[in-house]
Amino acid sequence: MNTRSGFDRLARVYRWMEYFSFGSYLQKCRVFRLGEMASRRRALIYGDGDGRFLSELVRRFPQIEVTAVDASREMLHQAAHRLPSGAHVRVIQADALECNVEDLPGSPFDLIITHFFLDCFSEAEIASLLSHLNAAAAEHALWVVSEFAVPWRNPARLAGKLIIRALYLGFGLLTGLRTRQLPDYGSVMQQTGWILEGRREWLSGLLVSEYWRKEIYR
Numbered sequence: 001m002n003t004r005s006g007f008d009r010l011a012r013v014y015r016w017m018e019y020f021s022f023g024s025y026l027q028k029c030r031v032f033r034l035g036e037m038a039s040r041r042r043a044l045i046y047g048d049g050d051g052r053f054l055s056e057l058v059r060r061f062p063q064i065e066v067t068a069v070d071a072s073r074e075m076l077h078q079a080a081h082r083l084p085s086g087a088h089v090r091v092i093q094a095d096a097l098e099c100n101v102e103d104l105p106g107s108p109f110d111l112i113i114t115h116f117f118l119d120c121f122s123e124a125e126i127a128s129l130l131s132h133l134n135a136a137a138a139e140h141a142l143w144v145v146s147e148f149a150v151p152w153r154n155p156a157r158l159a160g161k162l163i164i165r166a167l168y169l170g171f172g173l174l175t176g177l178r179t180r181q182l183p184d185y186g187s188v189m190q191q192t193g194w195i196l197e198g199r200r201e202w203l204s205g206l207l208v209s210e211y212w213r214k215e216i217y218r
């Protein structure tokens with residue numbers, strides 16, 4: 001079983017799994033920074049899944065051009081169904097780790113969005129992703145990240161660790177995902193010139209929305 005076919009299998013039930021486990025919190029986290037995306041023209045979204053964020057983005061800003069990359073054909077299929085007519089969206093089925101993002105239509109991108117996507121990778125994989133992505137990011141590009149995180153204080157810390165472990169076990173079984181712990185993506189981003197400008201937490205720090213700006217050293 002590979003990761004791509006695994007996420008294909010979840011595509012139709014993904015939103016219900018989410019509502020039963022986290023209610024509306026994940027979507028709150030995804031849309032939290034929508035207001036700051038108003039001036040952006042060319043967005044790259046990695047692993048948006050079934051497209052609930054993507055459809056919100058293009059409804060709110062119909063002029064924005066979006067390139068959406070996901071390894072799962074079924075997730076992209078669900079996402080395409082949710083799009084309003086006339087949206088400027090290109091969907092590309094590809095493995096983000098193998099995709100030459102500089103050559104994608106829309107590059108360079110002034111907005112990059114990853115919601116609950118970086119947690120699918122190790123730090124070494126994220127470094128490899130960034131080596132391509134940085135070359136495809138426009139000057140002063142904005143990167144909006146939603147992620148799980150381990151809360152700082154007990155008892156939320158203990159509960160958070162258990163929830164994250166259970167999520168990795170569940171996704172490992174259902175999709176074949178091999179990652180088993182949250183990567184320190186922030187350090188990798190900082191090392192290549194991304195600056196964290198804003199952070200908001202929900203559920204005592206289990207969910208975070210971050211807002212990064214690019215100062216890339218080429």
Ligand SMILES: C[S@@+](CC[C@H](N)C(=O)[O-])C[C@H]1O[C@@H](n2cnc3c(N)ncnc32)[C@H](O)[C@@H]1O
Pocket residue numbers: 003004007008030046047048049050069070071072075094095096097114115116117120
């Ligand atoms: C955990 S889901 C997150 C989906 C959505 N962004 C959300 O907020 O719930 C991870 C998504 O990333 C995609 N994905 C996982 N590994 C990938 C890879 N190597 N390349 C491209 N997409 C990938 C999956 O198909 C899935 O749609």
